[in-house]
Amino acid sequence: MVKQSRVSLQPGPVNASATSGADAPSQARSKTDETKKFPVFDGHDDFLFRLLKAPETRETMWLNGDGTGHLDLPRMRAGGFAGGFFALFSPSEDYAGFTDAMDNPSYELPLPTASKLGPSQESVLAMVGHLFWMERVSRGAFTVCRSAREVRAAMAADSIAAIMHMEGAEAIDPNLDALYAFHKMGLRSVGPVWSRPNAFGHGVPFAFPASPDIGPGLTDAGKALVKACNELKIIVDLSHLNEKGFDDVASISDAPLVATHSNAHAVTPLSRNLTDRQLAKIRETKGMVGLNFVSVFLRPDGKRSPDITFEPVLRHLDHLIDKLGEDHVGFGSDFDGATKMPDPIRDVTGLPRIIDALRDHGYSEELIAKLAHENWIRLLERAFGE
Template structure:
C-alpha cells in the first residue's frame, strides 16, 4: 500500500480504454502497456484524477517534427472540424460512463469536492471529467451546457492548435510561450460562461497572450493542469516566472507535468531523467508560488515520463525523491491531493447564473 493518497490533475487514459477503441486495454485489469489502469493506480496510491476528453484531427500530419540545431519544433496541427470533434468527445464520454458502470462501484464519477472526499473515504476511485481543447463546443455554448450537466468540471479552451476560441501554443524548444494571438471575442465569452457554470478553466496548451486574456477576465483562480517552469526548461509549453506569479496571486494551482521534455533543462525526450532532477523542478515551482499551489498533473498516457516512475504504480518513488530533497509529510500531502481539492472548492462552488 502506498502511504500517500494522490489526486492527479491530468491523464489521457480515455484514449486507450477498451470501451473507446477495439485495440484498447481493460482499465480494470493490470496491464504492462501505457501508464494507467485501476490496479496500477491503486499500487501508486492514486485515488482519483481528471480524465481528459480530447478530439484529434481527421488526418494526422506527416513529418510534423522538425529537429533544429539546439532543439525542436512541431508543426501546428490543423484545426479540427467541430462536428468531427463532437463525435469523438461523445464517444469518449460514453465509453468512460460504460467503464464506470462496469467497475461495480470501484470507480465513481465525481462532480464536487464532497463526492471526491467520499470516494476517497470509501476506497473508490474518483473520476472527474475534463476536456482538453474546446473544438466540440459550439458558439452558442449549448453543447458546453450539456457537458456540464453530464459532469464536465474542467475545460482547456485550446490544445496546441488554433480553434474559434483562441490559439494553442505549438510545441517548440527553446522558445518563448508568446507565440501568437490570444483569445478571440468568443473565447472571452467562453471564459465568462465557464465562470458562471463553475467549470475550471485549464490554461495548459494556451499561449502567453491567451493566458493573460484569461487572467484579465476570469473570476476564478488560474489553473494549469499539466505544466512546468520555463525558467528551468524553456519549452513553449512551460510557464514563465511572471505567469507563475499570476497563478500564485490568484490562489490557483499548477499541476506538475511528468513529461520529460518539459522537465529536463535540455528539453530532450529521454526517459532516463533522474528523479532528483524531477524533484528539483517541483521544488523550484514550490519556492516560486508556495506549497499550497503546486500539485501533480502527470500527463499519464499522454507523454514520455521518467523511466524510474514507469507508470502510475511508481508514484511513491517520486515522493521518495521529494522527501530526500526536504519535502515534509504536510508538503507531500498538499502536492499529492489537498491542493487540487482546495482549488476545486474555490472554482466549483460557483452556481450557474442566467
C-alpha cells in the same frame, strides 16, 4: 497484479497519516509499503483517449490491464492513484508522429490542424461514454464526481475520484450550446485550446528553446467561453494556451487560474511551460499548477529521452513552490498523453517512487500531503464555490 488498498480519507481536511482497520501501519512496514498507500490526486491524464483508439479491447485495458500505456485500474490501485482529471480529447488528422523532432532540439513543431465540430463531438461523446462505462463496470472502485464534496466522499470510500475535463474545446460550438450540455453530463474543467488553433483561441506550439509568447490570444468566442465557464463554475485550464491567451483569461476570469499539467519555464525553456510572470498571476488568484511528468517538460535540454533521474522533477517542484507557495502546486502527470515518461516513473506504479524522492529531498510529510492531493482538493473547493 495484486490489488493494493490505499489510505482511506475522511471528508474534511486530509490527514496523510490517518489510517484505520487493516490499513493501520505496523512497526515493520517499509518506506515503500507506506508510500504505496499515499493517495495521489492527479491534474491530468489521457486514458480515455487510449480507450477511444481501441474500444474493442477496453475491458482488458481497464479492468485487467494489458501491459500497455501508463494507466489501468489494477495499476492505479497499486500506485495509490486516488483520483484526477480525465481528459476528453479530439485528435487532429495530422497529429500522429509530429513530435519525433523533439528527440533533437532545438525545434519548433508545426501546429496541427483543428478537428472540426462534428468529428470532435463524435470523439468526445464516445469518451464520455467510456468514462461512465468505467464507473459502471468498476463496481464502486471508480466514481465520476461533479464537486469537491463528491471527490472527498469517493476517496473516503476508497473509490478513484474522476473529474471530467475537456482538453481543447473543439467539441463545443461557438454559440456555447454544447458547453451547457456537457456541463449537465458532468464536465467541470475545460482547456479552451490544445496546442492548435480553434474557434476559441490560438494554442501554444511545442518549441524549444522558446517563450510562450507565440501567436494571438483568445477570440471573441474564447472570451465568451471563459465567462460562461465562470458562470457554471467550470475550471478554465491554461495549460495549452499561449501567453496572450493566458493573459486574456487572467483579465476576464474571476476564478482561480489553473494550469493542470505545466512546468517551470525558468528550469526548462519549453514554450508549453510557464514563466515566472505567469506563475505570479496564478499565485495572486490562489490558483494551481500540476507538475507534468513528461520528460520533455522536465529536461533542461528539451529532449524527449526518458533517461533522467528525479533531479529535474525536484528542480521544477522547488521552483514552482518558491514562486507559487506550497499551497498551489500538485501533480499533473499527463499519463497516457505522452510516451516518454522518466525511467524512474515509467507509469502510475511509479507514484510511490516519486513520494520516496520527495522525502529523500527533505520535503515534510505535511508538504508531501499537500502536493499529492490536498492542494488539488482545496482548489476544487475554491473553484466550485464549496
